[in-house]
Amino acid sequence: MFRDLWRANDPLFGDLGRLLRMMDSNWDNVGSADLRSAPRGSFPLLNVGETDEAYNVYVFAPGVEEQDIEISVQDNVLMLSGKRADPADDEKAAGRNWYRRERFSGEFNRAITLPDGVDADRVKASLKNGVLTISLHKRAEIQPRRIDIQAA
Amino acid sequence: MSEVQRVENRELQPERAANQAAEQGWRDRAIVPPVDIFEQDDAVTILADMPGVTPESLGVEVKDHTLSIEGEIAVQMPEGVSARYADLRGSRYARYFTLGDEIDTDGIEGTIHHGVLNVRLPKRDTHRKRRIEIQAT
Numbered sequence: 001m002f003r004d005l006w007r008a009n010d011p012l013f014g015d016l017g018r019l020l021r022m023m024d025s026n027w028d029n030v031g032s033a034d035l036r037s038a039p040r041g042s043f044p045l046l047n048v049g050e051t052d053e054a055y056n057v058y059v060f061a062p063g064v065e066e067q068d069i070e071i072s073v074q075d076n077v078l079m080l081s082g083k084r085a086d087p088a089d090d091e092k093a094a095g096r097n098w099y100r101r102e103r104f105s106g107e108f109n110r111a112i113t114l115p116d117g118v119d120a121d122r123v124k125a126s127l128k129n130g131v132l133t134i135s136l137h138k139r140a141e142i143q144p145r146r147i148d149i150q151a152a
Numbered sequence: 153m154s155e156v157q158r159v160e161n162r163e164l165q166p167e168r169a170a171n172q173a174a175e176q177g178w179r180d181r182a183i184v185p186p187v188d189i190f191e192q193d194d195a196v197t198i199l200a201d202m203p204g205v206t207p208e209s210l211g212v213e214v215k216d217h218t219l220s221i222e223g224e225i226a227v228q229m230p231e232g233v234s235a236r237y238a239d240l241r242g243s244r245y246a247r248y249f250t251l252g253d254e255i256d257t258d259g260i261e262g263t264i265h266h267g268v269l270n271v272r273l274p275k276r277d278t279h280r281k282r283r284i285e286i287q288a289t
Binding site: 040041044045046047048049050051052054055056058060061062063064065087095096097098099100101102103104127129130131133 | 186187188189190191192193199201202203204205206226227228229230231232233234235236237238239240264265266267268
């Protein structure tokens with residue numbers, strides 16, 4: 001998972017694009033994988049961004065209600081679990097003929113290993129338009145600091 | 153130009169151009185949202201996963217028997233954020249469906265809630281399912 005997380009480097013999909021495509025197509029199921037890693041494309045999709053102060057995890061979880069997601073942090077591992085209702089279980093679903101069932105339904109779990117230095121006490125999460133944004137503050141000692149040059 | 157250089161140029165340039173085009177395309181590429189489609193007596197319904205799309209950034213249109221579903225992903229990102237990992241690569245969704253004559257295109261309704269689009273395509277009265285009674289002889 002750690003390796004996976006850092007797979008996309010800056011600039012986003014720029015120079016590494018070709019390499020990334022190669023990795024996507026050939027390397028997904030060979031070699032050894034992290035126990036908690038999920039296959040590419042698993043629900044919910046995740047993007048991770050970094051600023052000087054925090055790691056931001058964007059979880060694309062459409063149709064998932066707030067009360068159906070659980071977020072926990074253990075050291076530098078962010079765990080997500082939850083469920084999404086199956087529209088075929090809807091009380092109004094009687095008499096529906098289904099032509100396509102491409103959307104995920106059921107329970108999901110994802111674990112994201114972040115670099116060391118996450119302050120587990122300063123994690124914020126908000127859900128909007130089906131995107132869950134989790135902001136994990138970095139501990140002060142790993143944030144960049146400006147060094148002043150002393151006049152001699 | 154030596155023979156080797158010529159061969160290299162010929163072989164590398166199209167590949168390089170293709171890579172650049174692919175990288176450009178990747179950034180602009182539309183994501184195909186997964187859908188569920190079901191039919192009832194009076195309508196066909198499409199559910200599409202489009203997280204990050206707001207009612208304002210959503211576009212559902214019908215033209216020449218084609219239903220187009222498009223949406224821009226509007227996610228607030230802090231200043232100076234750099235990408236570290238991405239499952240979702242793109243900034244918009246697009247998917248198209250062809251409609252038959254049985255759909256009443258004036259009655260199409262779309263709503264988006266928690267990033268799930270629901271498009272209801274009502275069937276014309278003349279095309280609704282009628283049950284045929286079998287007469288006992």
